[in-house]
Amino acid sequence: MSNTIEVFAFLTEYFDQNAQLVKQFRINYFADGTVEILNPSRTKTIMKRIPYKELSLGMLYIGSAVTIFSRQYHVIDYADAGTRKRFEKLCGKAFGIVKNQSLPKTGEILAAVRGAGFVIGNLKTVVMDGETVLGVMASSEQASMEGAVSLFAETVLNLGHEMYVSATPEDVVKDCDDFFGNGSFKNSFKAGEESTLCLIKPHVIKDGNLGPIVSAIQESGFQFAAMQMFYLDRECAVEFFDVYRGVLPQFEEMTAHLIDGPVVALQIVGNNICEEFREMCGPVNVELAKTVRPKTFRAQFGHDFARSALHCTDLPEDGKLECKYFFEILSEI
Incomplete structure (x- = not known):
């Protein structure tokens, strides 16, 4: 199969303006940057295949939300086992925590992560052990699951700032769930501050x-x-x-x-x-x-x-x- 027609398929959910679930869709993302939207059984085309430069493969990780022509879709699953295997081979995830003493260098750290080919998919500051820290989840568009973990660690630790990074793909999944999932840490918002x-x-x-x-x-x-x-x-x-x-x-x-x-x-x-x-x-x-x-x-x-x-x-x-x-x-x- 030619690389220009390789397709990655994802199941998504669309909510209307009243935050009510409307229905599920299948988004097919092609290697040449074109996108099409169908119903999950692929029996009806909702949007014909067209170029859509605002969307990249690295943005389509499970749990993300993407907007296509002013409609927001929540990515809930891979549509098939082939996409899961190829996506995780090409687009790994990584996680790290910027410790309190390194927060003044947050901008430098985020720039380095993006410069290494990652899409930053989630961020949140929380209070841990009495100190504010920043959790960062990033999805790579250039590395596999294991490759993303090592590339992320090399990128941020070489900056010389105090950080924690997940050591394995399994740690990434657990750490992201602990940090961003249901029942996770609350953000560090200070209600009484000017x-x-x-x-x-x-x-x-x-x-x-x-x-x-x-x-x-x-x-x-x-x-x-x-x-x-x-x-x-x-x-x-x-x-x-x-x-x-x-x-x-x-x-x-x-x-x-x-x-x-x-x-x-x-x-x-x-x-x-x-x-x-x-x-x-x-x-x-x-x-x-x-x-x-x-x-x-x-x-x-x-x-x-x-x-x-x-x-x-x-x-x-x-x-x-x-x-x-x-x-x-x-x-x-």
Whole structure:
């Protein structure tokens, strides 16, 4: 079989905007980057095979959520044994914990992981033994299960920062379940702190710039008390941005982008933090930011109004509320 027609098949579930399960689908991902969607029995084509550059094989691990033309699908299983065998041979997973003393180097670590060919699939800060640590799950697009474990360990440990890494593929499965699964550690959200929410948008992560933007935030002197990756559905995106409905003409585009991939939320803490962080983010009009505030985060990492790199809290009184929405409400769903 030619490599250009090799197919990987996955079973997915689709939920409507009210978070109700609609039905299951089969997604076929071809080696040339084309995608098709069928019903599970393959008797009906839902979407004909087309190129879809926003999706890569490494994003289709079990437990992930992917968005295809504004519809979010949750990957629940391999559709056949052949896909399981070939996918796990090509796309292994790895897990590591950034220890407390290394958290100031989080951006550097995430950039190195992405640079080694990994897709970062989950992140969460928790408190272990009285200290905040960051758990990272990454899926490789270049290495097998065992290869991913060794490549991840080599990549992060060579940086010289304090980290724990899973030693075997079996350890990865167990550690990920302990860290991210049902009944796992709660995130490190600090409800009483003066806070602002930083929400890193999907295009930044797809562009491979999660590490660089976190580094830029940290190097600017901002500290986060909590960090977590979320896969939002349309209902959550609309609810979060509801204050802009009827106010901003880009409302629909903004909400559509929030479900176009994972987002990373940070609770950033400090005195007068909302105003100071908003100032460093720059104008939401990216072209204006590039012209008058070229050193701001949006100028460096934004594309346009909807893909403006990140959302930050507008008003100081809303900082705690926005952080609570993500770190207390959505994290429990």
